[in-house]
Amino acid sequence: MVCDELSGRLYCKKIMIECKIYHKFDGNFNDRRFMKKIYIILFVLLAVISISCAGKEKVKPSADSLLTTEAINRLEIIKNAYQGKDAGTLQRQIDTKLAESILKNLNFEKAELSFTPRMLKITDVSVIVNINWQGIWRIAQDKKLENRGLASLILQRESLKLIQIDGDNPFLMPLAGE
Numbered sequence: 001m002v003c004d005e006l007s008g009r010l011y012c013k014k015i016m017i018e019c020k021i022y023h024k025f026d027g028n029f030n031d032r033r034f035m036k037k038i039y040i041i042l043f044v045l046l047a048v049i050s051i052s053c054a055g056k057e058k059v060k061p062s063a064d065s066l067l068t069t070e071a072i073n074r075l076e077i078i079k080n081a082y083q084g085k086d087a088g089t090l091q092r093q094i095d096t097k098l099a100e101s102i103l104k105n106l107n108f109e110k111a112e113l114s115f116t117p118r119m120l121k122i123t124d125v126s127v128i129v130n131i132n133w134q135g136i137w138r139i140a141q142d143k144k145l146e147n148r149g150l151a152s153l154i155l156q157r158e159s160l161k162l163i164q165i166d167g168d169n170p171f172l173m174p175l176a177g178e
Contacts, residue, residue, distance in 0.1 A: 064122055067122060067127060067157075068120050068122070068127075070160060071120065071127045071129055071155055071160060072117055072120075072129070074093065074155065074160045074162075075115060075117075075129060075131075075153060075155075075162075076115075077089065077093060078090065078093050078094065078162055079113050079115060079170075081093065082102065082106075082111065082113065082171055083110075083111050083112065083113060085106050087103055087106070090102060090103060091103070093161060093162060094161065094162045094163075095156075095161055095162060095163040095164070098162060098163065098164070098165065101172075102171045102172070105171070105172055105173055107139075107173070108137045108138060108139050108173055109138045109139060109140070109141075110137070110138040111135060111136070111137045111138075111173070112135065112136045112137075113133060113134070113135045113170055114133065114134050114135075115131045115132075115133050115170070116131060116132045116133070117129055117130070117131050118130045118131060118132060122157070123157070124157070125156070125157055126154050126155060126156060126157050126163070127154070127155045127156075127157055127160065128152050128153070128154050128155075129152070129153045129154075129155065130150070130151070130152050131150070131151055131152075131153060131170075132148070132149075132150055133148060133149060133150075133151060133168070133170040134146075134147075134148040135147050135148065135170055137173045137174070139173075145173060145174050146174075147168075147174040148168075149167060149168025149169075149170065150167050150168055151165055151166065151167040151168050151169065151170055152165070152166040152167055153165055154166065
């Protein structure tokens with residue numbers, strides 16, 4: 001192996017293999033060439049990030065997206081009114097016959113419902129929200145009833161009033177024997 005140092009560059013030759021080491025970083029951050037490269041890389045990264053983030057307009061939600069959000073919010077209002085035994089809100093948000101059957105069954109001390117929407121279908125006249133639900137009803141200090149199920153909650157499209165429940169009704173307290 002033959003090594004020479006010519007004007008700050010190290011040349012090494014070994015059996016037809018030539019290695020050229022032009023600049024070796026030795027951990028000294030005061031080296032101007034090294035720091036210049038770092039500054040250029042940081043500047044390019046900053047420019048790319050600022051260009052990619054700037055000028056994006058907010059996407060305006062579609063009518064169906066707004067309707068979906070409003071339907072989910074309406075079901076939350078109904079659920080909270082049921083848990084709080086708010087008969088006035090339930091009568092305003094639910095069809096009359098359905099509201100009567102739900103109001104007859106508000107004979108619990110406390111109810112806790114959780115809804116998990118699975119699918120939402122929008123038709124010309126209705127919005128159908130398929131949910132999984134779980135409920136706990138406390139009927140006495142030490143007695144509670146639990147139930148869960150699947151339901152299709154059908155809302156009138158224009159008013160978003162709950163008009164029908166297909167499947168397991170989350171607003172009916174289970175019987176003590178179930």
